[in-house]
Amino acid sequence: MIEIEHLSKRYGSKLAVDDVSFTVRPGIVTGFLGPNGAGKSTTMRMIVGLDRPTTGRAHIDGKPYAEHAAPLHRVGALLEAKAVHTGRTAYNHLLALAATHSIPKTRVHEVIEMTGLGAVAGKRVGGFSLGMGQRLGIAAALLGDPQTLILDEPVNGLDPEGVRWVREFTRYLAGQGRTVFLSSHLMSEMAQTADHVVVLGRGRILADAPIGDIIAGATRQLVHVRTPQAQTLIERIAGPDVTVTTTDAGLLEVSGIGAPQIGELAAQAGITLHELTPVGASLEEAYLELTQDDVEYRSEVAR
């Protein structure tokens, strides 16, 4: 269980995390979603005490991370691919971390097997691909058999097989009753992994809800309509919640009223329809809509 209360972090004049409060519960996968630069990594670093909060606090199972007797047994953290000395082998890296808590060598071999690093464990980390580095980071996070896992962009750099493995593995860990908190800037990734999502934009919480609610809440029901009698139709379907956008190609984008009602109203009025298409906003659109005002770095071309 991770409890975050009024957490803020200021770097110079920039408020990277702005009065953030939320709880990450055990037994489910909680996603931490937001564009790059939203403050996800900073928040995660503050949870494990690498960054000092400007205000507020982050507690793990009731107290600050550093106050636990066996921090690695309490929390496993993947904070950054390759938080590893490049000159050391993967095995020695894990062995050194395990030694701090007197974790037996057998456990080091276990996590190497679990993460599929067996073939490269004796090689120096400097030559690792992004994906292998990521697997090593996950192996390090698992070393202490932790109750809580904090994974910052765990699928970054993984091949499709690795992505699926992380997805299934995190769900399995949550199923065991562990607290799993993972970040991503990709909504599609979250949709397939997380039960609950906390959305962050420019350091502030934009949403904190079950994944289903996020999708439903942010999705506007949109209907594409083509008709030669556009003006008549617009008058017939007008209502307080209904908005109609006309595009150049004679296409009407209608929201606030469903396709069946539009069809019935058109039939009553004898209006000919050439097209009547309900368009559900995709997950990706829902997310973009949620964060559109809070993107730190936006590419001008993409707009």
Place this chain on the structure above:
Amino acid sequence: MTTATLAPSPLDGIRLNFRGVIRSEWIKLRSLRSTVWCYGLVIVLTVGIGLLLALTVNLPAGATPSAANQYQLQVEAATLGVNFTQLIVAVLGVLVISGEYGTGMIRSTFVAVPGRLGAVFAKVIVLAVTTFVVGAVSIALAAAVAWPILSGKGITASPLESSVLLPMLGGAGYLTLIAVLAFGFGSILRNSAGGIATILGLVLVVPTVFRILFGLTQATWTTNVADFLPSSAGGKMFEYVDGTTATQAADQAAKAGLVYLDSWQGALVLAAWVVVTLAAGLVLTKRRDT
């Protein structure tokens, strides 16, 4: 809300413990190639230079050097290499900590040891003990190689004298303190290039600057300040001194208005440098974001 309870884990009894952290730092030190290279070079250089000195000693035929001169030669053969190997352990001392900051490893270290200071102390202990042992072994080897050659040249005084053995031990102690001083700068600057430049500058360049200043001004303060630099003060630790010449040197220095540090005072001055630098490094390490 019902909280799912985890099945018991075989790791439920584990604790973060200082002995484990020391073991961890030892694994880290020995598992890097740079460590093995640096310490290997310390041994090779110390023995090589001792051998070279012993081979090139040239006494006038039939002359019998005084006991003090004989001891002095024996000490020099064993410890002359320290003047060079100090640069190697200085670089290593910086790299032990700056390498972690440079690669991001420090985050893994501080997540495992969130109190931070325990990890830093463990690093210092492992670095100091290893450097002392390697330094002492290299100096003993140099002595073992040089003495038979020297005795063949008529330098036959028994070297098992405290005035010979203490400076040899002092040489190992000096290397240890320089390595930890370098570590202190590395932990303040968190950067390999900056840390190495600082410690080498302090050991090599700054004393020369003072010597030039003295040459230009003949001001005694330049010499007095220079005597308190790490390499000058610490250098007293592996110098041969016999009672009478030491007293004479102290008297002369006093008359000229100069400071005279004996080997223990020199060691204390260097230790003070180490304590202050390391303390600054520890405070910054505890406070800074990583």
